[in-house]
Structure formats: structure tokens, C-alpha cells
Amino acid sequence: MGKPVIDHDECIGDGICEQICPEVFELRDDGLAYVIVDDAGEYQDKVDEAIEECPTSAISWED
Numbered sequence: 001m002g003k004p005v006i007d008h009d010e011c012i013g014d015g016i017c018e019q020i021c022p023e024v025f026e027l028r029d030d031g032l033a034y035v036i037v038d039d040a041g042e043y044q045d046k047v048d049e050a051i052e053e054c055p056t057s058a059i060s061w062e063d
């Protein structure tokens with residue numbers, strides 16, 4: 001656990017992850033979501049929720 005990663009081949013840019021946890025995820029003008037922190041450990045529960053709610057399962061914890 002530490003940093004989430006987003007598979008940009010899967011992200012459809014609906015912004016759900018940002019709505020759930022704007023401290024960690026940011027939807028940018030290119031239509032893709034980005035992780036904006038190096039360590040999301042303190043937001044683990046919200047990141048887990050975003051992982052569950054992402055419609056394309058594009059988010060995962062970095063190995």
C-alpha cells in the first residue's frame with residue numbers, strides 16, 4: 001500500500017475517483033485522471049472506495 005496507479009488505457013475520464021477522493025485523484029483537461037500524491041496511505045479507505053467504484057477498474061495500488 002502506498003500509491004495508487006491509473007491505467008490510462010482503461011480510464012474513461014468520468015471523474016468518479018476525483019469525486020470520491022480529490023486529495024489523491026485529479027481529472028485533467030486531457031480527459032484522464034491522475035494521481036497527485038506520492039503516498040496516499042492516509043486516504044486508504046477513500047482510495048479503496050474509488051478502486052471499487054471506477055467503472056473500468058482502471059485504478060489499483062502500486063505493487
Ligand code: SF4
Pocket residue numbers: 006010011012013014015016017018027032033053054055056057058059
Ligand atoms: S473513476 Fe476510473 S474511469 Fe473514472 S476518471 Fe477515475 S480512473 Fe478514470
